[in-house]
Amino acid sequence: MDVLKTIKTAGYAAVLAVLAGCAGQVKEDVAVTDAAAQSPVETTAASSAASTDSVSGTSSSQLSQSASQSAVSGAEITRESLKASALAADTLFFFEFDKSDLRQDALDDLDAHAKYLVADRAARVRLEGHADERGTRAYNLALGERRANAVARYLVIQGVNRAQIETMSYGEERPLSLARDESGWSRNRRVELIYQ
Amino acid sequence: MRRLMSYLLALLLIAGPAHAELVIEITRGVENPIKIAVVPFRLQGSGVLNVDLARLIESNLERTGQFQRVKRESMLSLPGPNEQLFYRDWRAIDSEYTVVGQITPEGNGFLVTYALHDVLGQRELFAEKVPGPETAIRDIGHYISDKIYESLTGTKGIFSTKLVYVTVDRRAEKDQTFRLILADADGGRARTIFESSEPILSPTWSPDGGRVAYMSFRGKRAGIYVQTLATGEVQKVTDFPGLNSAPSFSPDGRQLALTLSKDGNPEVYIANLRTGELTRMTDHFAIDTEPRWSPDGRSILFTSSRGGKPQLYLLDVATRNVSRVTFDGDYNSNGAFTPDGAAIVFVHRTNDRFHIARMELKTRAMRILTETDLDESPSVAPNGTMVIYATSEGAKGLLGLVSTDGRVRVRLPSASEQVREPAWSPFMN
Numbered sequence: 001m002d003v004l005k006t007i008k009t010a011g012y013a014a015v016l017a018v019l020a021g022c023a024g025q026v027k028e029d030v031a032v033t034d035a036a037a038q039s040p041v042e043t044t045a046a047s048s049a050a051s052t053d054s055v056s057g058t059s060s061s062q063l064s065q066s067a068s069q070s071a072v073s074g075a076e077i078t079r080e081s082l083k084a085s086a087l088a089a090d091t092l093f094f095f096e097f098d099k100s101d102l103r104q105d106a107l108d109d110l111d112a113h114a115k116y117l118v119a120d121r122a123a124r125v126r127l128e129g130h131a132d133e134r135g136t137r138a139y140n141l142a143l144g145e146r147r148a149n150a151v152a153r154y155l156v157i158q159g160v161n162r163a164q165i166e167t168m169s170y171g172e173e174r175p176l177s178l179a180r181d182e183s184g185w186s187r188n189r190r191v192e193l194i195y196q
Numbered sequence: 197m198r199r200l201m202s203y204l205l206a207l208l209l210i211a212g213p214a215h216a217e218l219v220i221e222i223t224r225g226v227e228n229p230i231k232i233a234v235v236p237f238r239l240q241g242s243g244v245l246n247v248d249l250a251r252l253i254e255s256n257l258e259r260t261g262q263f264q265r266v267k268r269e270s271m272l273s274l275p276g277p278n279e280q281l282f283y284r285d286w287r288a289i290d291s292e293y294t295v296v297g298q299i300t301p302e303g304n305g306f307l308v309t310y311a312l313h314d315v316l317g318q319r320e321l322f323a324e325k326v327p328g329p330e331t332a333i334r335d336i337g338h339y340i341s342d343k344i345y346e347s348l349t350g351t352k353g354i355f356s357t358k359l360v361y362v363t364v365d366r367r368a369e370k371d372q373t374f375r376l377i378l379a380d381a382d383g384g385r386a387r388t389i390f391e392s393s394e395p396i397l398s399p400t401w402s403p404d405g406g407r408v409a410y411m412s413f414r415g416k417r418a419g420i421y422v423q424t425l426a427t428g429e430v431q432k433v434t435d436f437p438g439l440n441s442a443p444s445f446s447p448d449g450r451q452l453a454l455t456l457s458k459d460g461n462p463e464v465y466i467a468n469l470r471t472g473e474l475t476r477m478t479d480h481f482a483i484d485t486e487p488r489w490s491p492d493g494r495s496i497l498f499t500s501s502r503g504g505k506p507q508l509y510l511l512d513v514a515t516r517n518v519s520r521v522t523f524d525g526d527y528n529s530n531g532a533f534t535p536d537g538a539a540i541v542f543v544h545r546t547n548d549r550f551h552i553a554r555m556e557l558k559t560r561a562m563r564i565l566t567e568t569d570l571d572e573s574p575s576v577a578p579n580g581t582m583v584i585y586a587t588s589e590g591a592k593g594l595l596g597l598v599s600t601d602g603r604v605r606v607r608l609p610s611a612s613e614q615v616r617e618p619a620w621s622p623f624m625n
Contacts, residue, residue, distance in 0.1 A: 098501075098505070098506070098527075126416075133570060133588075134545075134550060134570065135506070135527060135529065135543070135545075135550070135572075136486065136499070136529045136530035136543050136572050136573070137397055137398070137530075137572065137573070137616075137617065138397065138398055138441050138442040138455065138485050138486045138499075138530065139483065139485055139486060139499055139506055139529050139530065141397065141439060141441050141485075142439060142441070142455065142457070142462040142483040142485045143483065145438060145439055145457055145462070146461070146483065149461075166416075167438075168416055168418070168438075169439065170395060171395070171397070173372075173395035173397070174369055174370065174372070174395075175369070176369055178591055180570075180588070180590075180591070
């Protein structure tokens with residue numbers, strides 16, 4: 001129980017650290033994750049977690065280090081249960097036309113993925129962004145990337161390392177549904193989350 | 197007797213094998229199209245030819261919407277180029293112009309002799325002999341079409357130009373075959389020049405017609421590639437993490453404008469094809485993409501969502517000043533210039549439908565050219581008369597042609613279920 005609490009505290013600290021650094025701006029958010037990725041200290045997933053936190057404060061990295069030292073088996077049990085909830089969660093996240101804002105109904109499932117990715121720094125995920133067929137193809141390629149980045153940003157705010165996430169866009173080239181009406185289009189405007 | 201033999205051969209020509217060119221359906225033509233009779237070209241001597249030259253020429257002319265063919269069945273005689281033409285017979289079937297021709301084997305190839313007659317003026321306008329190897333018989337047909345078109349309209353013909361486009365065979369969401377196709381402007385001689393299980397997008401021509409740039413994936417990584425058509429050689433231009441999309445050659449062929457998101461979000465860059473040097477041209481947190489170089493090389497038209505919705509903007513290459521071009525409607529994208537640089541064509545959404553529209557840059561007057569839906573990827577023919585674009589019909593994706601004044605509309609149905617991303621080549625000669 002103590003372990004869980006420590007992990008939670010570390011998680012919140014990470015959220016705050018990232019939030020403080022990004023202030024909701026796309027470019028600044030990217031700048032923060034770039035700084036983490038370029039850090040020369042980083043060798044493993046676990047140490048890159050610490051370096052992300054250390055961008056804006058050292059307290060959270062100390063907490064997470066003490067957590068991993070004190071109770072390994074407890075953390076593993078937690079990790080497995082978080083993994084189970086992540087695998088049970090939805091992996092498709094839908095969007096409005098020409099929009100890349102996350103919908104409220106996506107957040108619970110994304111939280112489940114985020115908790116697992118935070119608990120298991122070795123886990124990797126690919127986010128594939130898609131668009132519906134309306135509008136032009138190159139623009140939709142950009143839109144798909146924006147949607148994948150919106151999901152990535154949310155996961156990072158929940159404490160996931162940017163290095164755990166790969167994003168790409170298929171634009172409108174891989175529709176789930178071929179229906180040429182809103183029933184098909186709404187299914188195609190999506191981000192697919194795929195564990196690697 | 198010899199005469200009878202040649203008629204029989206001519207009939208053989210008519211009944212030859214099915215042709216590869218796309219079926220033409222003129223949805224709407226000009227009000228008074230020029231009526232032209234193209235008499236079947238006689239093949240001298242023995243042998244067969246699997247191209248019906250007269251059919252190819254009349255189809256080419258008809259596809260412009262400015263001509264209407266006189267049907268073979270109504271022709272009262274089928275004269276050759278060295279015979280007297282009875283103008284009265286052609287006037288009787290409403291032919292304004294008549295083309296006669298013959299094909300003579302010569303060495304390893306043919307000599308095609310043809311003449312164009314003005315029926316009302318009762319005179320031969322011109323006659324010509326065109327030699328060529330057997331493999332070039334379609335080229336000769338396109339050349340003759342160009343000559344006739346230019347002689348009768350005063351505008352250079354586009355029948356010898358080429359198209360590239362993308363076809364898709366879809367078996368499942370993640371099981372598709374994308375093909376980059378190179379074909380004659382009439383869809384003939386289509387051949388695959390690149391194939392992938394991952395998407396191929398935005399093919400575009402170099403100004404000399406020798407190379408094609410496009411986006412494709414190697415594994416999960418997108419990249420911009422330039423393929424030399426004569427050799428098949430492929431040069432990688434960029435494959436940065438994120439977007440590498442929407443290439444457009446500079447008028448001198450030395451640079452590519454393209455979209456990269458390596459710095460966090462989609463921006464327009466210029467890549468020097470010789471040195472690989474990159475210059476970032478836009479700087480905005482919105483989507484900036486679909487750059488298209490103006491014919492004078494001084495500006496780049498691009499799509500940006502910086503105003504909240506996709507609209508077209510002009511970027512001054514020297515100063516990097518950006519000015520908004522489209523204001524009408526909430527979706528204007530994927531612009532392309534007419535060859536004279538005076539107008540642009542682009543995708544415009546109105547009443548929830550996507551059409552191709554045209555705007556004069558001086559007056560900013562816009563008109564919608566198409567009536568189909570989900571229209572995209574407009575590409576203007578090098579003589580400025582026609583726009584080829586991708587459209588949809590039911591579940592199919594097909595190509596359409598529309599004249600730049602909107603008066604002529606042509607469907608180009610194809611055997612393939614999904615045809616898209618057409619790009620019209622520059623003049624090749």
